[in-house]
Amino acid sequence: xxxNAQSMPSPILPDGTILDxxxxxxxxxxxxxxxxxxxxxxxxxxxxxxLADNAARMTKVFASLKKAGIAERDxxxxxxxxxxxxxxxxxxxxxxxxxxxxxxxxxxxxxxxKSGAILDALVGVGANQIDGPNLALDQPDAALDEARAxxxxxxxxxxxxxxxxxxxxxxxxxxxxxxxSNDGGSPQPPVMYMRAKAADSTPVAAGETDVTxxxxxxxxxx
Numbered sequence: 059x060x061x062n063a064q065s066m067p068s069p070i071l072p073d074g075t076i077l078d079x080x081x082x083x084x085x086x087x088x089x090x091x092x093x094x095x096x097x098x099x100x101x102x103x104x105x106x107x108x109l110a111d112n113a114a115r116m117t118k119v120f121a122s123l124k125k126a127g128i129a130e131r132d133x134x135x136x137x138x139x140x141x142x143x144x145x146x147x148x149x150x151x152x153x154x155x156x157x158x159x160x161x162x163x164x165x166x167x168x169x170x171x172k173s174g175a176i177l178d179a180l181v182g183v184g185a186n187q188i189d190g191p192n193l194a195l196d197q198p199d200a201a202l203d204e205a206r207a208x209x210x211x212x213x214x215x216x217x218x219x220x221x222x223x224x225x226x227x228x229x230x231x232x233x234x235x236x237x238x239s240n241d242g243g244s245p246q247p248p249v250m251y252m253r254a255k256a257a258d259s260t261p262v263a264a265g266e267t268d269v270t271x272x273x274x275x276x277x278x279x280x
Contacts, residue, residue, distance in 0.1 A: 081210070092191040092194075095165075096162060096163060097161050097162025100159050109140060120133070122176075140160075194243040201242060
């Protein structure tokens with residue numbers, strides 16, 4: 059794990075020398091929550107027809123999520139849209155050929171092991187648009203604190219190395235600033251698929267995610 063150190067250009071204090079060290083602390087966790095977007099895209103000759111078909115399918119999507127045990131607090135409407143579809147021809151004005159309606163919800167799975175089966179159930183009731191999953195930690199604070207402690211430990215070790223090479227010693231930490239963190243979220247490229255019937259359950263593997271914190275630590279050397 060790389061730790062970068064940089065000494066300020068000849069900063070001398072009355073009681074010593076300043077050294078700035080940047081260090082990244084890291085720990086790993088198994089993600090315990092997955093978020094996907096699932097929805098329905100429908101088309102119709104009129105706006106009303108496209109919306110009516112969409113509403114009927116989305117009603118089944120909501121029922122499927124409820125049947126799977128997804129709590130209401132973990133289901134949130136992400137997007138609703140209706141737009142005309144055009145036919146373009148040279149030398150002619152665009153002609154409306156129909157309408158497309160889209161409705162999608164953001165769904166949080168607190169049991170990742172079940173998410174594959176739930177995705178297949180959604181497709182089975184008419185969902186034809188699925189993005190995700192994004193895997194993350196539901197409660198990342200403890201992991202972040204571990205990464206912070208790791209970053210301070212690495213920063214001090216590097217400061218002591220530089221101090222020894224310069225014939226000095228680390229007196230104390232002057233300041234600590236957190237410049238960046240990753241709380242265990244692992245955004246992934248959207249996965250889109252459309253199929254009428256599920257065969258084997260869609261596999262979803264949690265794996266491990268890195269939780270990182272980058273600190274800038276200023277030391278006083280004597």
